[in-house]
Amino acid sequence: MSAVIKGNNEIEEIISYDPATGEDVGRVPQMSAEDVNETIGRARSAFLKWKQTSFAERRRYVMKAREVILAELDDIAHLISAESGKPFSEAISMEIAPVLDLMQHFARNTEKMLRPAKIGIGLYGMLGRTSKIVYHPLGIVGIIPAWNYPFSIPLGETVMALMAGNTVVIKPSELTPLVGLKIGEIFEKAGFPEDTVQIVTGDGRTGAALVMATPDKIMFTGSVATGKKIAESAAKNLTSVVLELGGKDPMIVFEDANLELAASAAVWGAFCNSGQSCSSVERLYVHESVVDKLTKLIVEKTRGLKQGPGYNEDVSIGAMSSEKQLKIVEDHVEDFRSAGANILTGGKRHADLQGLFYEPTVISGATNEMRAMQEETFGPTLPIAVFRTEADAVKLANDSEFGLTASVWTKDLSKGKRVAEKIEAGSVCVNEVLYTHGIAQTPWGGFKNSGRGRTHGREGLMELVQPQHIHVNRLAFLPNAWWMPYSSTAVETFRSLAKHFASGSMRKTSRLIPQLLKRIRELRK
Numbered sequence: 001m002s003a004v005i006k007g008n009n010e011i012e013e014i015i016s017y018d019p020a021t022g023e024d025v026g027r028v029p030q031m032s033a034e035d036v037n038e039t040i041g042r043a044r045s046a047f048l049k050w051k052q053t054s055f056a057e058r059r060r061y062v063m064k065a066r067e068v069i070l071a072e073l074d075d076i077a078h079l080i081s082a083e084s085g086k087p088f089s090e091a092i093s094m095e096i097a098p099v100l101d102l103m104q105h106f107a108r109n110t111e112k113m114l115r116p117a118k119i120g121i122g123l124y125g126m127l128g129r130t131s132k133i134v135y136h137p138l139g140i141v142g143i144i145p146a147w148n149y150p151f152s153i154p155l156g157e158t159v160m161a162l163m164a165g166n167t168v169v170i171k172p173s174e175l176t177p178l179v180g181l182k183i184g185e186i187f188e189k190a191g192f193p194e195d196t197v198q199i200v201t202g203d204g205r206t207g208a209a210l211v212m213a214t215p216d217k218i219m220f221t222g223s224v225a226t227g228k229k230i231a232e233s234a235a236k237n238l239t240s241v242v243l244e245l246g247g248k249d250p251m252i253v254f255e256d257a258n259l260e261l262a263a264s265a266a267v268w269g270a271f272c273n274s275g276q277s278c279s280s281v282e283r284l285y286v287h288e289s290v291v292d293k294l295t296k297l298i299v300e301k302t303r304g305l306k307q308g309p310g311y312n313e314d315v316s317i318g319a320m321s322s323e324k325q326l327k328i329v330e331d332h333v334e335d336f337r338s339a340g341a342n343i344l345t346g347g348k349r350h351a352d353l354q355g356l357f358y359e360p361t362v363i364s365g366a367t368n369e370m371r372a373m374q375e376e377t378f379g380p381t382l383p384i385a386v387f388r389t390e391a392d393a394v395k396l397a398n399d400s401e402f403g404l405t406a407s408v409w410t411k412d413l414s415k416g417k418r419v420a421e422k423i424e425a426g427s428v429c430v431n432e433v434l435y436t437h438g439i440a441q442t443p444w445g446g447f448k449n450s451g452r453g454r455t456h457g458r459e460g461l462m463e464l465v466q467p468q469h470i471h472v473n474r475l476a477f478l479p480n481a482w483w484m485p486y487s488s489t490a491v492e493t494f495r496s497l498a499k500h501f502a503s504g505s506m507r508k509t510s511r512l513i514p515q516l517l518k519r520i521r522e523l524r525k
């Protein structure tokens with residue numbers, strides 16, 4: 001939770017509250033466009049030095065930052081839990097552990113991934129040409145994350161940007177600004193050169209100022225509405241953007257699936273982080289023959305979960321991050337209720353807890369016609385619908401404006417993979433759920449309104465560099481047949497180029513040699 005107030009010196013401040021207790025966790029300044037522009041200026045100067053560092057130096061700095069995190073692991077996890085409401089345990093398992101893995105991966109492998117590479121250019125090689133690709137950093141990467149993974153998402157993107165030679169400015173969410181400042185502190189303690197990573201605090205106004213301050217890339221995580229606004233204002237300066245805009249993950253459970261495992265996966269996939277993950281299971285489609293059995297297992301497992309303040313180590317479900325988010329959940333559950341679905345467990349705020357706690361909620365009898373099956377809920381709800389045939393399941397899963405993640409559950413792996421490829425989503429798991437953002441090596445991003453571009457993996461790294469093609473002519477003593485002046489010999493040669501050279505066939509092209517020599521002789525006269 002957060003609130004913007006006027007501080008003693010009349011400068012606006014953001015108060016960050018613990019959503020589980022309502023306690024004041026700390027205050028940060030609401031930074032102005034002027035502050036942001038100055039920050040960008042410093043980042044630009046820092047870039048001139050940082051881009052000169054070797055991969056080995058960058059790697060040493062990043063590995064040092066890992067050590068800082070490991071030394072403060074519990075304190076960082078407590079801070080994440082206090083600002084976001086998620087359980088302390090999840091702060092470690094779903095934020096700190098995956099980002100430490102990402103850090104070692106990109107520290108060790110970026111050099112290899114960005115090594116200049118020779119490109120095969122087919123028959124142009126016969127003409128004595130060579131091509132290679134080299135990768136340059138972009139400059140300044142502006143990162144605007146959401147509040148749901150306030151540590152791992154901006155930190156992971158920062159490390160990738162730094163390893164590629166960029167400097168970084170992060171505008172953390174106004175709900176979790178202290179975690180943002182902590183990220184800055186980690187890089188400072190690791191000894192990174194001044195202004196290589198800077199944090200600007202504030203709400204959407206500061207985010208908008210960062211977009212307008214002409215960084216070289218914006219990495220955004222948040223809602224579709226804000227993503228569209230950012231794309232629009234970034235376009236004014238042709239700033240490119242990567243947008244991660246959430247999802248409506250469908251989980252398809254076939255009749256031959258391991259139902260016990262699928263039930264546990266659905267519970268974790270729908271309720272971890274109180275359902276506030278872009279890849280949270282938000283729609284469960286189960287074959288009609290096993291719906292009763294699976295639903296019973298899910299309800300039993302859900303009822304066994306302890307909910308409460310995240311600092312208790314045996315708590316599985318923490319608080320939601322904001323009142324605004326909790327109200328969306330209440331609205332969606334009401335929509336399910338009034339549309340005729342059944343609330344089997346949960347369906348209300350927790351009666352005995354003071355903070356922003358919404359009970360994990362299992363709903364049966366859902367259909368795609370219900371509004372709450374179409375809009376992103378981003379809360380602890382698990383609506384269950386049925387399907388009859390494989391084609392039916394695919395159709396229901398694809399009936400959404402979103403396409404970030406999905407999962408298919410079956411013992412028949414070839415069926416699982418076949419169905420997975422028919423689903424319109426950036427990541428589809430077979431017998432797995434939600435966790436693939438934690439794999440640093442694989443691309444992350446969505447189809448349809450779930451976003452544009454990718455983070456993580458080779459594809460994500462490529463978003464943070466500009467490729468440059470270096471082309472060399474090793475026969476620099478001969479004119480090219482296609483140069484001026486043109487003549488009837490030229491036109492005859494061009495016809496042959498179109499017919500033979502452009503066929504890509506060496507055999508056909510060899511027929512062109514006499515014509516080429518004739519044309520070159522003509523040009524050298």
Ligand code: TXE
Nearest residue numbers: 145146173203204207208222223226244245246278376378
């Ligand atoms: O996000 P916003 P909100 C979805 C989820 C949720 C909804 C709204 O459905 O209910 O989005 O969440 C900054 N220019 N997701 O309101 O507004 C803002 O300060 C530049 C999905 O929290 O998109 C914050 O840092 N920046 C999602 C960030 O944008 C601006 C994760 C996100 O805020 C800005 C979170 C502007 N004009 C919510 N306005 C996912 N992809 O996983 C705001 N910001």
